[in-house]
Amino acid sequence: MELFQYPYMQRALIGALVIGLAAPALGIYLVQRRLALIGDGVGHVALTGVGAGLLLNRSPVLVAVIAATIGAIAIEIVRARGRTSGDLALALLFYGGIAGGVLLVGLSDATSANLNAYLFGSLTTISPADLTTIAVLGAAILVTMIALRPALFAVSHDEEYARVSGLPVRTLNLLIAVATAVTVTIAMRAVGVLLISALMVVPVATAQQVTRGFRSTMAAAMALGLFAAGSGVWVAATADTAPGASVVLVAIASFLVVAVASAVWRVLRRRATPTAAPTPEPHEVVLS
Amino acid sequence: MTSPVITVEHGVVGYDGRPVLRDISLTVNAGEVVAILGANGSGKSTLIRAVLGLVPISAGSVTLFDRPLRRFRQWARIGYVPQRLGAGGGVPATVREVVASGRLARRGILRPPGRSDRSAVDEALRAVGLADRAGDPVSTLSGGQQQRTLIARALAGRPELLVLDEPTAGVDAASQEAFADALRDFVTHGGTVLLVAHELGPLRPVISRAVVVHEGRIAHDGAVPDPAGHHAEPDHDHVHPHCYDEPAGLWSN
Numbered sequence: 297m298e299l300f301q302y303p304y305m306q307r308a309l310i311g312a313l314v315i316g317l318a319a320p321a322l323g324i325y326l327v328q329r330r331l332a333l334i335g336d337g338v339g340h341v342a343l344t345g346v347g348a349g350l351l352l353n354r355s356p357v358l359v360a361v362i363a364a365t366i367g368a369i370a371i372e373i374v375r376a377r378g379r380t381s382g383d384l385a386l387a388l389l390f391y392g393g394i395a396g397g398v399l400l401v402g403l404s405d406a407t408s409a410n411l412n413a414y415l416f417g418s419l420t421t422i423s424p425a426d427l428t429t430i431a432v433l434g435a436a437i438l439v440t441m442i443a444l445r446p447a448l449f450a451v452s453h454d455e456e457y458a459r460v461s462g463l464p465v466r467t468l469n470l471l472i473a474v475a476t477a478v479t480v481t482i483a484m485r486a487v488g489v490l491l492i493s494a495l496m497v498v499p500v501a502t503a504q505q506v507t508r509g510f511r512s513t514m515a516a517a518m519a520l521g522l523f524a525a526g527s528g529v530w531v532a533a534t535a536d537t538a539p540g541a542s543v544v545l546v547a548i549a550s551f552l553v554v555a556v557a558s559a560v561w562r563v564l565r566r567r568a569t570p571t572a573a574p575t576p577e578p579h580e581v582v583l584s
Numbered sequence: 585m586t587s588p589v590i591t592v593e594h595g596v597v598g599y600d601g602r603p604v605l606r607d608i609s610l611t612v613n614a615g616e617v618v619a620i621l622g623a624n625g626s627g628k629s630t631l632i633r634a635v636l637g638l639v640p641i642s643a644g645s646v647t648l649f650d651r652p653l654r655r656f657r658q659w660a661r662i663g664y665v666p667q668r669l670g671a672g673g674g675v676p677a678t679v680r681e682v683v684a685s686g687r688l689a690r691r692g693i694l695r696p697p698g699r700s701d702r703s704a705v706d707e708a709l710r711a712v713g714l715a716d717r718a719g720d721p722v723s724t725l726s727g728g729q730q731q732r733t734l735i736a737r738a739l740a741g742r743p744e745l746l747v748l749d750e751p752t753a754g755v756d757a758a759s760q761e762a763f764a765d766a767l768r769d770f771v772t773h774g775g776t777v778l779l780v781a782h783e784l785g786p787l788r789p790v791i792s793r794a795v796v797v798h799e800g801r802i803a804h805d806g807a808v809p810d811p812a813g814h815h816a817e818p819d820h821d822h823v824h825p826h827c828y829d830e831p832a833g834l835w836s837n
Binding site: 327 | 636637657658659660662664666669673674676678680681682684685686687689693694697719720721737741747
């Protein structure tokens with residue numbers, strides 16, 4: 297516990313908690329619109345931004361935000377067009393993003409350790425300025441996702457209905473795309489581009505096994521994200537493991553525990569209350 | 585009562601250059617209950633999607649409440665009921681949460697829901713007989729109950745015009761009756777209805793006018809036509825063991 301007396305560990309913990317709370321709040325909309333893996337794609341594109349930042353001696357995170365935003369908007373445009381080649385276009389973007397990142401980092405003076413910090417996260421090297429960026433952007437994501445929940449739910453649940461309701465569907469979709477890019481970039485410091493989607497998606501997947509409504513799923517997913525971030529950093533500090541990987545493994549362990557527990561509970565409940573077979577409606581055709 | 589709610593003039597719609605609707609002209613006046621009938625693939629669903637602006641028309645014009653579709657903004661006056669609820673990504677949503685989406689057109693996206701929103705949602709749930717299922721996840725409902733949820737969502741916005749796409753297709757008898765009651769109630773209070781149907785069933789007495797679409801053109805506009813051929817026999821069970829209208833493809837014989 298005394299490790300948390302060091303300011304760098306406190307920053308790591310606060311940064312992780314902010315991301316643990318904000319990532320599932322956005323992720324629930326991505327899961328609902330079957331874009332669970334989009335965080336991965338945007339992360340790949342963000343890596344090109346990191347490479348460009350390192351090469352140009354600009355802030356890698358800042359350039360990554362710009363690259364990720366452009367990538368997320370491009371993905372959204374492909375998705376909205378609904379063409380069958382969208383799948384391939386996304387693949388091109390993903391691999392182009394990661395290859396561009398590796399190439400640009402190689403051209404710069406950065407070492408492979410620098411690249412690793414962005415690929416797998418580097419919570420303990422968060423500077424006070426980084427923490428401010430994470431906290432401000434994380435709070436902005438959180439407030440937007442919660443305040444606009446009815447509209448974002450409607451557009452993620454049934455886009456055509458949202459359009460006939462007169463909602464600004466294109467603006468809301470772009471908002472989700474930009475929020476994805478921002479979340480990916482701030483989470484990059486915590487868990488790395490290769491593990492970002494886990495924090496957006498796994499808490500949602502865990503929560504929805506036991507919840508009945510959208511709002512309760514969102515609340516439970518945010519609580520689970522917070523728990524995974526906090527205990528992941530604690531595990532990393534005490535067992536000296538990689539923080540990003542520890543956070544993600546705690547999230548996945550929670551998923552497994554909840555999955556097994558809810559399956560057991562369902563079996564027990566079914567044994568306790570044997571339900572009568574539902575009475576079917578009469579046949580609509582004459583069976584000879 | 586004769587002000588036009590929907591006017592389509594010489595509407596043409598095509599998908600990828602293939603015409604689906606050719607030269608459709610249709611007017612729906614306030615207080616009417618118009619059924620669009622037609623075989624699978626006749627373009628009847630495309631017609632209402634074009635009216636709502638969900639598919640672009642390549643020629644002609646659509647007017648809603650005396651405004652060209654392009655400049656129409658009063659979406660709260662319209663309640664849309666799609667054919668079915670999208671499966672989504674598996675995130676649970678309660679019946680009440682889905683129905684509450686119907687208030688957004690009236691409330692806007694920035695204002696949090698208030699008391700009037702909640703009472704409108706309650707009323708819509710009662711109108712379709714789902715008040716006791718409000719807290720259940722929609723995925724646990726039967727197909728007919730899900731369809732009623734979508735109708736409640738449209739009613740929650742207190743629209744003047746209901747547009748429904750095949751509201752009774754594959755819906756159990758109890759839900760069809762509940763739906764016919766809700767529709768009758770809506771019309772008694774001055775509502776206008778445009779619906780697409782494959783067959784009318786219990787809705788038949790509610791319909792004031794029928795429009796038959798055939799091969800992208802209007803083949804009939806007037807009284808509800810009597811069923812033809814063996815469909816007219818009193819003991820005819822309207823089932824389609826094989827659907828001849830489906831395009832030939834990998835799975836057809």
